[in-house]
Amino acid sequence: MAVTTAGQTSSQEAAKASFLYRPEVRAVIYQLILLAGIVAFFWYIISNTIINLRRLGIASGFEFMSRTASFDISQTLIPYSAGSTYFTAFMVGLWNTVLVSVIGIVLATILGFIMGIARLSSNWLIARIGTIFVEVLRNIPLLLLLLFMYFAVLKSDLLPQVRNARELWFGSYISNRGINLPAPIFEPGFGYVMLAAILGLALAVGIGIWARRRRLLTGQPFPAFWVGVAVTVAIPLVVAVLMGRPMSFDYPVKGTFNFTGGFVLSPEFLALLAGLSVYTASFIAEAVRAGILAVSKGQKEAAAALGLAPNQALRLVVLPQAARVMIPPLTSNYLSLTKNSSLALAIAYPDLVAVTGTMLNNTGQAVEIILLTMAVYLTLSLLTSLLMNWFNARIALVER
Amino acid sequence: MDTQVAQGTIVTPNAGMNEPLPPPASLVGPLAWLRQNLFSSIGNTVLTILGLLLIYAILKPFLDWAIFSAVWSGPDGSVCRVEGTGACWPFVFAKFGQFMYGRFPDAERWRVNLTYALALAGVVPLMIPSVPGKMWNAVYVFIIFPIMAYWLLTGGIFGLPIVETQYWGGLLITLVVATVGITMSFPIGIILALGRRSKMPLVKWCSIAFIEFVRGVPLITILFMSSVMLPLFLEHGTNPDKLLRALIGVSLFAGAYMAETVRGGLQAIPRGQVEAAEALGLSYGKTMGLVVLPQALKHVIPNIVSEFIGLFKDTSLVLIIGLFDLLGIVQQNMQGDAKWFAPSTPMTGYVFAGLIFWVFCFGMSRYSQFMERKLNTSHR
Numbered sequence: 001m002a003v004t005t006a007g008q009t010s011s012q013e014a015a016k017a018s019f020l021y022r023p024e025v026r027a028v029i030y031q032l033i034l035l036a037g038i039v040a041f042f043w044y045i046i047s048n049t050i051i052n053l054r055r056l057g058i059a060s061g062f063e064f065m066s067r068t069a070s071f072d073i074s075q076t077l078i079p080y081s082a083g084s085t086y087f088t089a090f091m092v093g094l095w096n097t098v099l100v101s102v103i104g105i106v107l108a109t110i111l112g113f114i115m116g117i118a119r120l121s122s123n124w125l126i127a128r129i130g131t132i133f134v135e136v137l138r139n140i141p142l143l144l145l146l147l148f149m150y151f152a153v154l155k156s157d158l159l160p161q162v163r164n165a166r167e168l169w170f171g172s173y174i175s176n177r178g179i180n181l182p183a184p185i186f187e188p189g190f191g192y193v194m195l196a197a198i199l200g201l202a203l204a205v206g207i208g209i210w211a212r213r214r215r216l217l218t219g220q221p222f223p224a225f226w227v228g229v230a231v232t233v234a235i236p237l238v239v240a241v242l243m244g245r246p247m248s249f250d251y252p253v254k255g256t257f258n259f260t261g262g263f264v265l266s267p268e269f270l271a272l273l274a275g276l277s278v279y280t281a282s283f284i285a286e287a288v289r290a291g292i293l294a295v296s297k298g299q300k301e302a303a304a305a306l307g308l309a310p311n312q313a314l315r316l317v318v319l320p321q322a323a324r325v326m327i328p329p330l331t332s333n334y335l336s337l338t339k340n341s342s343l344a345l346a347i348a349y350p351d352l353v354a355v356t357g358t359m360l361n362n363t364g365q366a367v368e369i370i371l372l373t374m375a376v377y378l379t380l381s382l383l384t385s386l387l388m389n390w391f392n393a394r395i396a397l398v399e400r
Numbered sequence: 401m402d403t404q405v406a407q408g409t410i411v412t413p414n415a416g417m418n419e420p421l422p423p424p425a426s427l428v429g430p431l432a433w434l435r436q437n438l439f440s441s442i443g444n445t446v447l448t449i450l451g452l453l454l455i456y457a458i459l460k461p462f463l464d465w466a467i468f469s470a471v472w473s474g475p476d477g478s479v480c481r482v483e484g485t486g487a488c489w490p491f492v493f494a495k496f497g498q499f500m501y502g503r504f505p506d507a508e509r510w511r512v513n514l515t516y517a518l519a520l521a522g523v524v525p526l527m528i529p530s531v532p533g534k535m536w537n538a539v540y541v542f543i544i545f546p547i548m549a550y551w552l553l554t555g556g557i558f559g560l561p562i563v564e565t566q567y568w569g570g571l572l573i574t575l576v577v578a579t580v581g582i583t584m585s586f587p588i589g590i591i592l593a594l595g596r597r598s599k600m601p602l603v604k605w606c607s608i609a610f611i612e613f614v615r616g617v618p619l620i621t622i623l624f625m626s627s628v629m630l631p632l633f634l635e636h637g638t639n640p641d642k643l644l645r646a647l648i649g650v651s652l653f654a655g656a657y658m659a660e661t662v663r664g665g666l667q668a669i670p671r672g673q674v675e676a677a678e679a680l681g682l683s684y685g686k687t688m689g690l691v692v693l694p695q696a697l698k699h700v701i702p703n704i705v706s707e708f709i710g711l712f713k714d715t716s717l718v719l720i721i722g723l724f725d726l727l728g729i730v731q732q733n734m735q736g737d738a739k740w741f742a743p744s745t746p747m748t749g750y751v752f753a754g755l756i757f758w759v760f761c762f763g764m765s766r767y768s769q770f771m772e773r774k775l776n777t778s779h780r
Binding site for chain 2: 027030031034035038044045048049051052053055121122123124125126129135136138139140141142143144147148151152153156339340342343345346353357360366367370373374377378381382
């Protein structure tokens with residue numbers, strides 16, 4: 001009797017206990033606790049923020065975006081003056097960030113590929129130069145590099161004052177006010193030249209597709225790349241000559257204190273661009289080197305055995321396989337370059353963070369402005385990684 | 401007998417009569433090395449000459465600036481203002497104490513040095529793989545040392561005078577921010593990485609949202625958020641110290657990056673390990689803590705070190721929110737001290753700061769390469 005009761009109670013206890021010990025039940029309980037924690041956390045900070053903002057007399061919301069900004073921005077890609085709205089100022093900052101990021105990515109990629117391939121060179125000296133470049137640059141902070149470029153090189157006495165500006169090619173000048181370039185002026189009829197350029201590019205792509213198809217069918221090579229370049233350059237040139245050269249240049253004219261006319265690359269922009277691209281290039285060089293090293297030696301030997309010339313082997317056999325290894329690190333390097341462009345703030349280049357920083361000081365709308373800035377960077381990051389994931393999926397090895 | 405001998409030894413014709421000829425002169429010696437490595441073809445020769453020109457163009461002005469025409473001693477900037485002088489090293493010598501300790505009172509600087517010594521005593525044995533007792537060593541480095549360092553640096557206990565963080569600066573701030581960021585990034589990163597691989601949807605999506613948000617925005621916006629928005633988030637009156645706010649921002653940032661590194665390690669662990677641990681009846685905590693994480697973390701030690709390098713460099717960003725780390729204090733001294741105004745002062749300061757950062761980062765990257773080699777051989 002006693003034994004059976006004991007057995008019954010223990011099995012009842014076991015059933016009760018096993019209810020709490022079932023993984024699904026536990027998962028629900030844990031998640032409810034987490035949810036409660038998150039809700040409590042956000043409720044705490046949001047209620048505090050509302051109280052604090054009310055105390056400081058700051059109205060939350062985005063109405064301030066349509067008020068007049070009344071501060072100047074040194075570099076504007078879209079029309080802007082001190083009388084424009086905060087929203088326009090925000091867009092100016094956004095475009096400046098995009099400009100420096102895109103040019104920086106192009107320059108960093110070119111320099112990174114050169115240095116990455118140089119590190120693998122059979123020439124001892126060239127390989128050493130590549131190694132030193134990488135090891136020096138990726139071990140110092142980017143911010144230090146930017147401040148160095150700006151305060152110690154471009155803004156220092158190393159570069160001449162405007163009145164002693166050094167003349168470079170094609171009527172451009174370099175001084176401690178930056179690089180002044182001739183600005184192109186488009187006259188009526190330039191549209192036709194642009195049209196011809198697009199036509200030439202389309203033709204070049206067509207030639208490339210035709211050449212590839214013919215090569216796959218007959219094995220006959222065709223110098224599609226150089227013919228394509230020739231077509232893309234020649235057609236708009238011919239049209240330009242026929243139209244009577246519908247483009248002229250506005251050359252910068254040297255004054256006592258500053259230049260008039262032309263187009264100026266400010267020292268801030270140049271320092272940021274140089275710092276970002278050199279720094280990121282050192283990381284890209286490592287990615288490129290790792291990618292090329294990941295291609296097994298047998299591939300190169302097989303290519304040589306098939307009679308491919310070294311540059312053909314590199315272009316047709318090694319690089320396409322190396323690209324698969326290189327794409328993920330390249331993506332993250334491009335993303336970090338874009339995010340690192342926010343260090344522009346330290347050298348007064350008016351990028352998104354610098355402009356929103358000024359807006360923050362003027363309006364006090366810290367929450368809205370910081371969240372908006374973060375949202376922009378998040379969007380840029382997600383867009384870049386989507387694009388690179390798509391590219392990665394296109395070139396990925398299709399396995400059985 | 402004879403056949404055995406013939407099989408066992410190699411009998412060469414004319415054995416012992418001719419000494420082997422030395423290899424041709426074109427294959428040995430420094431000249432041959434030069435020919436093979438620098439002048440093997442016309443293209444290579446051109447590259448070598450271009451490389452030499454490049455090195456000359458960079459090295460000559462740099463050495464001239466840093467050594468030959470540099471100023472080595474002087475009371476103030478006037479000696480550096482002379483036309484044609486290079487680096488202004490007396491600026492660095494005069495300000496060295498500030499660059500290292502900031503405005504930490506002179507009489508209390510021994511506390512900073514003692515903290516460094518305590519840190520070295522824990523970190524050096526931890527980094528050498530053959531030293532035993534890693535477990536207690538880790539307990540010292542990650543739990544006991546931080547408490548001691550906190551007491552030593554802030555004071556207010558055992559009769560040590562309080563030194564407020566506004567007096568901290570220079571390399572001290574750089575090291576404090578980097579060390580706290582690195583130490584905090586471990587627990588945060590491990591929790592987030594495990595959360596991201598969890599089967600519970602809410603845990604998983606919260607972890608993903610946090611990781612992707614933090615990794616998608618620049619560190620500088622996180623620092624702005626922690627320095628400008630944090631006081632708004634807390635109740636009125638609680639006003640955390642500026643350094644603490646920066647530390648919170650840096651820790652969250654480093655944690656999100658560490659999470660992805662740890663996740664990489666977790667993915668490298670075969671499922672069989674978890675299944676075997678479960679079959680043995682280990683709980684989730686024991687499975688992770690005793691079986692999975694030790695293997696996963698070991699896999700990614702080189703990546704963890706490169707995270708450290710990145711974070712160490714990123715600490716310089718705290719100068720933007722008004723803390724004077726090594727770079728910040730160098731910058732402040734060269735722009736704010738009229739006594740040392742000279743054309744070459746900024747470059748001298750940046751080169752000095754760069755050298756310090758470089759030595760730390762290069763040392764860490766060498767260590768990571770050493771660990772990578774060590775771990776590689778143990779797996780094969």
